[in-house]
Amino acid sequence: MTNALVITAPEGTPWIEFTREFDAPVGALFNAHRDPDLVRRWLGPNGYEMAIDHYDFVSGGGYRYVHHAPDGGEYAFHGMFHTVREGEFAIQTFEFEGAPDQVAIEYLWFEDLGPGRSRLRGKSIGPSVESRDAMVASGMEKGMREGYERLEALCA
């Protein structure tokens, strides 16, 4: 019963868009993005510990957090929440500290689909087509690393 994730990264554009539905009311979906204790439990790759320096999901607020990989690697991210509208909409900046000044702007739409159903739509716009492609490629590297870790676990 997993809901389908639709990702589009049109060639020659600097953005990635995604759409995903959830079997939960829009308020709960929004809250899972607002409450740092909840955010820590789902954001980031599988098996990574997420340490939050600060996280203030309100208009004009900001955040910084670090993903700790099982192999000891650390990946820090920070940004600002430009606009946050309760149960509805957010705009934030996003910067991986390993690629300084490559700031993406992220839009999130929280949509009410009636009782117990909601939809999350996101659009992340990078500073260039190249940085967007690098972001997709780094996702690939992480995914491959995780794939190898699972393979190791299987072979152990």
Place this chain on the structure above:
Amino acid sequence: MQSDADLDSAFAALADPVRRAIIARLSRGPATVNELAEPFEISKQAVSKHIQVLEHAGLVTRTRDAQRRPVHLDPGRLEALTAWIDRYRLIHEQQFRALDALLAEQSQPKEDPS
């Protein structure tokens, strides 16, 4: 991992309906240029050109089998292409499944701890 130039040439090679049809045909087994040309209303020469593009992109190979020289698909190359898209997806899938689990847990009635 492959270079951007490799990815560019592979995606460019697949950005043509005739070449995609050739790839689809080769996924069922090797074929000669004549066999590959059959379903298309274009010259054998044009089909040969398409095969050259696919060969240049590393998606197909041709064995030195005297006259026949059948065309083979390189499945490893295609897998590398889909991996490029799928790994990014994998991370997001995992992340949203974790969010699903969290939301499901929260929908259980309980007192607000604050």
